Amino acid sequence: MNNNITVALAGQPNVGKSSLINAISNAKLKVGNFSGVTVDKTEINFKICDDVGCVDYDVTVIDLPGAYSLNEYTIEEKVTKSFLLNDDYDLIINVVDSTNLQRNLLFTTQLLEMGKKVIVVLNMNDEAVKEGIIIDAQQLSNILGVPCIKTSASTKEGIEDLKKSIVEVYNKKESTAKIVYSDPVEEEINKLKRFFKDRGFKSKIPYRQLAVQLLQDDKDTYKLIHDEPISVELIPLIKEAKEHIYIHFDSKNLKEIFEDEHFAFAKGAKMEVISTKNMRAKNMTQKIDNLLINKFVGIPIFLFFMWALFQLTFELGAVPMDYIDSFFTYLGDEAKLIFGDGGFGSLVADGMIAGVGAVIMFLPNILILFLGIALLETTGYMSRVAFLLDGFFHKFGLHGKSFIPLVTGFGCSVPAYMAARTLKNHKDRLLTLFIIGFMSCGARLPIYVLFVGAFFGEDEAGNILFLIYISGALLGLISAKILNIFVFKGGDEPFVMEMPKYRLPSFKLIWHTVYSQAKSYLKKAGTFILGAAILIWFASNYPKNIDISNSYEVKISQESNETIKKQLSYNLELELLENSYLGKIGHFSEPIFTPLGMDWKMAVALETGLAAKEVVVSTLGVLYAIGGDVDEENSGLVAQIKANIPFASAVAFIVFVMIYLPCLAASMVFAKEAGGWKYLGYLFVFTSLTAWTLSFIAYHITLLII
Amino acid sequence: MNIKDLNIGDRATIISIDTDSSLKLRLQSLGIHRGVTIEVREFALGKQNVEIAIDDNLIGLRKYEMNSIKVEKEL
Numbered sequence: 001m002n003n004n005i006t007v008a009l010a011g012q013p014n015v016g017k018s019s020l021i022n023a024i025s026n027a028k029l030k031v032g033n034f035s036g037v038t039v040d041k042t043e044i045n046f047k048i049c050d051d052v053g054c055v056d057y058d059v060t061v062i063d064l065p066g067a068y069s070l071n072e073y074t075i076e077e078k079v080t081k082s083f084l085l086n087d088d089y090d091l092i093i094n095v096v097d098s099t100n101l102q103r104n105l106l107f108t109t110q111l112l113e114m115g116k117k118v119i120v121v122l123n124m125n126d127e128a129v130k131e132g133i134i135i136d137a138q139q140l141s142n143i144l145g146v147p148c149i150k151t152s153a154s155t156k157e158g159i160e161d162l163k164k165s166i167v168e169v170y171n172k173k174e175s176t177a178k179i180v181y182s183d184p185v186e187e188e189i190n191k192l193k194r195f196f197k198d199r200g201f202k203s204k205i206p207y208r209q210l211a212v213q214l215l216q217d218d219k220d221t222y223k224l225i226h227d228e229p230i231s232v233e234l235i236p237l238i239k240e241a242k243e244h245i246y247i248h249f250d251s252k253n254l255k256e257i258f259e260d261e262h263f264a265f266a267k268g269a270k271m272e273v274i275s276t277k278n279m280r281a282k283n284m285t286q287k288i289d290n291l292l293i294n295k296f297v298g299i300p301i302f303l304f305f306m307w308a309l310f311q312l313t314f315e316l317g318a319v320p321m322d323y324i325d326s327f328f329t330y331l332g333d334e335a336k337l338i339f340g341d342g343g344f345g346s347l348v349a350d351g352m353i354a355g356v357g358a359v360i361m362f363l364p365n366i367l368i369l370f371l372g373i374a375l376l377e378t379t380g381y382m383s384r385v386a387f388l389l390d391g392f393f394h395k396f397g398l399h400g401k402s403f404i405p406l407v408t409g410f411g412c413s414v415p416a417y418m419a420a421r422t423l424k425n426h427k428d429r430l431l432t433l434f435i436i437g438f439m440s441c442g443a444r445l446p447i448y449v450l451f452v453g454a455f456f457g458e459d460e461a462g463n464i465l466f467l468i469y470i471s472g473a474l475l476g477l478i479s480a481k482i483l484n485i486f487v488f489k490g491g492d493e494p495f496v497m498e499m500p501k502y503r504l505p506s507f508k509l510i511w512h513t514v515y516s517q518a519k520s521y522l523k524k525a526g527t528f529i530l531g532a533a534i535l536i537w538f539a540s541n542y543p544k545n546i547d548i549s550n551s552y553e554v555k556i557s558q559e560s561n562e563t564i565k566k567q568l569s570y571n572l573e574l575e576l577l578e579n580s581y582l583g584k585i586g587h588f589s590e591p592i593f594t595p596l597g598m599d600w601k602m603a604v605a606l607e608t609g610l611a612a613k614e615v616v617v618s619t620l621g622v623l624y625a626i627g628g629d630v631d632e633e634n635s636g637l638v639a640q641i642k643a644n645i646p647f648a649s650a651v652a653f654i655v656f657v658m659i660y661l662p663c664l665a666a667s668m669v670f671a672k673e674a675g676g677w678k679y680l681g682y683l684f685v686f687t688s689l690t691a692w693t694l695s696f697i698a699y700h701i702t703l704l705i706i
Numbered sequence: 707m708n709i710k711d712l713n714i715g716d717r718a719t720i721i722s723i724d725t726d727s728s729l730k731l732r733l734q735s736l737g738i739h740r741g742v743t744i745e746v747r748e749f750a751l752g753k754q755n756v757e758i759a760i761d762d763n764l765i766g767l768r769k770y771e772m773n774s775i776k777v778e779k780e781l
Contacts, residue, residue, distance in 0.1 A: 068735040069735035071728070071731045071735060073732045073735070099762065103737040106734075106735060107735070253727060255731065256727060256730065256731070285762075286759070286764070290748075293750075293757060295748070295749070295751055387750060387755055387766045391750050494732070494771055495766065495767060495768035496736060496738075496765065496766075496767055497765065498736060498764070498765055498766075499757060499764035499765060500764075501764075
């Protein structure tokens, strides 16, 4: 006997589907990655005992993304509809929010129309009872023709009944769902049914459903009957039936007519099964909303939350970061001890271990930030944030929710790109992803500090830094507007968004979100970044120039003066870098940077910055011959840069750093979040062109002024 | 009149939704339907966005959507 049951779990957003799965299964959540779908589907397995005897059932629950309808308006709705239509499963469990019956039933009617076996789960019944809503589940079951079960994920009410019902419905031959339409529509359905019966038409699906689908202009059903002999008579009959309906509804849009029908049915069903005890006072959510989306205090309260989140992310996150950094430095040193200082040892220590370290270093930030974002989302506050800020961001073609990824970008672009997932619309998300890089990340700060320190007085430095950050953000917003007009054309996506009820977050759910996001970051970003880190290590160390090394070795060993010795080894480093592939690329690309007043050294520094912005400072250190082991506070480097780089070139350099591609890690994450390598190509072209142009302008304006 | 002409706290009945079919279906799947009573809960600055309540559902809309929903104020 086959006891494997596949259940598709469908429902509107915020009905507690995930918590319901958690309540049914005590097993660990297993996340399945479905190809081509950006929305997660979850599969779990559990066993059911029915009361006759204990029979083991393996039930696979496929958690479909929350959808308000099957109208294919959002990605979630598309994924859900396509799964329900095309994939193999035994029955649908439709999870319904008991406190919000009418709107949820609208979706239920669409599911019932599909002709599949359905169980309706009236979830969050405990909350409904608290709000004084009593639902007659038996009566609803009579109306819909399918089992209706009251459940509550938090109190485990109805969970056992649901398990039994899954088995019962699974063993039924076909769907028992029924929807009643208005009299004019029912009349036409009956006419068609009679016709099928008179002709003795053999159909796999019941006559009634066939009739409904034909009246709804369902393409697949049309194909089905098209080759049948009766189609000659049937098609005029359908046309006539539709004409009757058009006249009655004074509309020719069948989709809208049937939406009206569903609405009427859902409303009618709700009226018959629900009874509300006494008028309840304004609910909690509306009271909280009076404060949180208030015109005057809403935004300050939000800014406070953001401030707290960023303090936590970057202050608290910095603590383990230092440990991770020193741990990997230690590992690198150990590796060099084991494998020697030669090519292989360097590959392991400077290439692989340093590369992996750079990936893991961001993990604390990502964990804390995503914990915060998961809290914002599950409590329902995120929608309010979008509401508050949408007016401003919409002027630039962005969405209210763009704010969080953009602000995160000031910390680090990697989590910022990931945070853009909260934007559900593809165009909004792409636009936001494209301008995140304009928000100067923390790793660019050392470069700014170095150059501002070298060229501006100490009392001015703070203002200049502020100017850099602000103008970066403004440039980002302007770019968004330009991209919105010229690249991401097409009408504005509407902003129609539910403000879900405020809820206390479930620990298990938050843990699951944060855990799976961390895992996917480590897995995907880790492999690519590791590969690229090795490539850059190779480019800066090869080809080996034995001659240069040898001649310097000899000179160094002959020299007795310590200072000159040091100077010689710096020169060695410089010459090796100049003759590596990276140095050759720098020389090769010099003509591109000459109009910006930069020489090959600055070009190489910018190019290594593609790997990580921190590298820019150490590359400059090597190139300006004071050794690679420097930081931005090294006074020697500051002096060298002041002496060797003209002021206008320095300004051009800063402008370029502000705009061009963020680090390698961020680029990899960007490609993944945007949904393809081609987008990374676009981003590279877009940022490089903008950086070059503005840098060119800045260079020449500065030349004119001084 | 449309939603934009209402004030915070006003209740109104939706008379019609004049917009393209896909947006109309979207609005309807969120319960914004002809004949339904709405209450304006809050406007964002400059009436750029609105939060309306239908039964107990709170829904946020932009100016554009507000303008496409014709309503009649309840007294």
